[in-house]
Amino acid sequence: MKPYNQLSKEELLAAKTDLEAKFKEIQAKNLHLDMSRGKPAAAQLNLSNGMMDVLTSHSDLVGEEGVDCRNYGVLDGIVEAKRLLADMSEVTIDKVIIYGNSSLNVMFDTVSRCMTHGVCGSTPWGKLDKVKFLCPVPGYDRHFGITEYFGIEMINVPMLPTGPDMDMVEKLVSEDEAIKGIWCVPKYSNPQGISYSDDTVRRFARLKPAAKDFRIFWDNAYSIHHLYDNDQDVILELLEECEKAGNPDLVYKFISTSKVSFPGSGVAAVATSPNNLADFKKHMKFQTIGHDKLNQLRHVHFFKDMEGMHAHMRKHAEILRPKFEAVLQVLDRELSGLEIGSWIAPKGGYFISFEALNGCAKAIVAKAAEAGLIMTGAGATYPYGKDPQDSNIRIAPSYPTPEELAVAAEIFVTSVKLVSIDTLLAR
């Protein structure tokens, strides 16, 4: 089909009439669909139900180092959980701390610690006049929420197909001592599904920040969350690259099993350098006696090792893949060639990111809502909820069924077309 911007006014109006009729038909169905949240579906949760059986009253609840996992103690995690999450983080066991049920919580606490106590002895960020973070956009709203909550100024950095615009990152961090961090989702990024190139990772490792207490907040949320068996992204391991570059303390890596086992009942971890680990633990020893070791043991008994975890993730992929494909199929069929939006078919992660014509995202989300489809609020993928181009929309296909998604995608593309036509007519 011809690009919309090559249609005459009359052709656009005719298309609009057809689309409005179609939209009314859909509205008449009184649908209630939700593509707003990166939430696993019940079928995915069922995959981990066996985790409820691996520990019983007759189990040996003593860890391999002789720790009674039912009692107090072990600040940084039982050794078998460290081994599993170190493997998942692609680091050695001495570079990992096991936390509670949520890596978001660990990231929040980490920023909070930097505010009150600084980084490895630096001035607490809360005592500085100005603290800034770089935020690759579009990105994860909860990251931006944390920095906004702590009054940290956020600077947008555009995402490229290779990751954040490293020219801009290098320039900004080397010039401005107030820039203390950057939020990254390096693999199957939220929302675009982009995996950082080797060159991007190496440039991160070689950063020369003006601020000695600058840290990369590397949220490897989708490290093993592939959609395909034989077409997977691989990214370089950043800690090792940082060591090679003589920058061993530059990065905090965050990971969790939230979308592997149960969201809310998983296990989170941090992987970082010995200096940084000591800094984390100095704080941690006042904050807690230890996290939930029984849940750590439960995860180890259930997954056994990374092989077990990968096998488990293949089952997740079997459920997720048709959902992504159901949405992508409709996008391809209905929008290809119209030049009113673009998207990337991701090879993993939880989202599809849609780039509409500038100024259309809010209107498209509002339009879709009129037909009973809830999408992530437009703007949510940008700091302060403000998408300067009003163009990005995050699609979360994990929770509905493939059948629901096919209908939801129809509503979505119809909304995209209608709003785009109005925009083109108004030009």
Add this chain to the structure above:
Amino acid sequence: MKPYNQLSKEELLAAKTDLEAKFKEIQAKNLHLDMSRGKPAAAQLNLSNGMMDVLTSHSDLVGEEGVDCRNYGVLDGIVEAKRLLADMSEVTIDKVIIYGNSSLNVMFDTVSRCMTHGVCGSTPWGKLDKVKFLCPVPGYDRHFGITEYFGIEMINVPMLPTGPDMDMVEKLVSEDEAIKGIWCVPKYSNPQGISYSDDTVRRFARLKPAAKDFRIFWDNAYSIHHLYDNDQDVILELLEECEKAGNPDLVYKFISTSKVSFPGSGVAAVATSPNNLADFKKHMKFQTIGHDKLNQLRHVHFFKDMEGMHAHMRKHAEILRPKFEAVLQVLDRELSGLEIGSWIAPKGGYFISFEALNGCAKAIVAKAAEAGLIMTGAGATYPYGKDPQDSNIRIAPSYPTPEELAVAAEIFVTSVKLVSIDTLLAR
């Protein structure tokens, strides 16, 4: 027996010779005993092993409000967990938030939040020149650790048999705007086992602090941790008293099941006023998507209700009571009338507090260590680890067996006698 201070120098020296011989005999046994930590024994943990069986892969893991407890969501806890912990906190369900595995963590986070964001809109404490906390002494080292970590100045307030010296508390908080909080363990206090009198609780409720953002940090750690069936302490419910006194927002109550189910794998909660709850949640919604709902459900299935929890606590008491009595019996038999130390026989909680002659605590703990008995470090029960009188020693009888405790208590009293004699001889 005659008080030591009425013995002649010769009598003291003779007693010392006997005690030294006895001490050497004990040393020859090469013992390794530990009365340092308020840690439940394995037999107590066994009481909760059934908790490992209540949720299985065939269980309905949906909460009573229809929430799939395996998935994301529910920031402040599932309703059935709220009901249980509200009952445990003696408040209505609308005054409670469910947290993760540790009330210590919640207290830490609460102080941290006050530092970065203030209290209900007040100036963040971290922006003030000086912040102070009142610390009833002797008290809980981990409380003092939190305030010290955040650079909060701690002021000792003596504990009386009725609770903290309220004349002093009232005077200080009404005069000094820098005083922002007080740490309290109101029932079976750590380490003395003192329960606050009704008058003390009412005076707390009627405080008129100079600082509008002053809060009472009410750590009800031993609320249901009685040693006896028919001789239990009851304290007034502070939130209700605060409401009556027109001070509804004055208190944060903390509670957890750490010493009810499994330490480290329990459920924690805060009970406070609607204003304060809103303030907590404003922070929490950036910190986490929600805590471990499966563990919340597990606790509800296991205990059912407060009746079930009380029945469970009676089993704990059956294990703990003989341990406390083993220690108290030796203290009574060996030290009564000597006037070289005093202690309270607690009716609940986890500790016995021993008041030695001034200047003797460190030496007694060191002496006991020579015979293989580890005690809590002297000074630990005071802010900054500094007991100004060097007189308080915390005894934790929960972990060893009653037989071990009888031996440990012998070492302890022998150490007390030897150090006291040296002190009296040096006068």
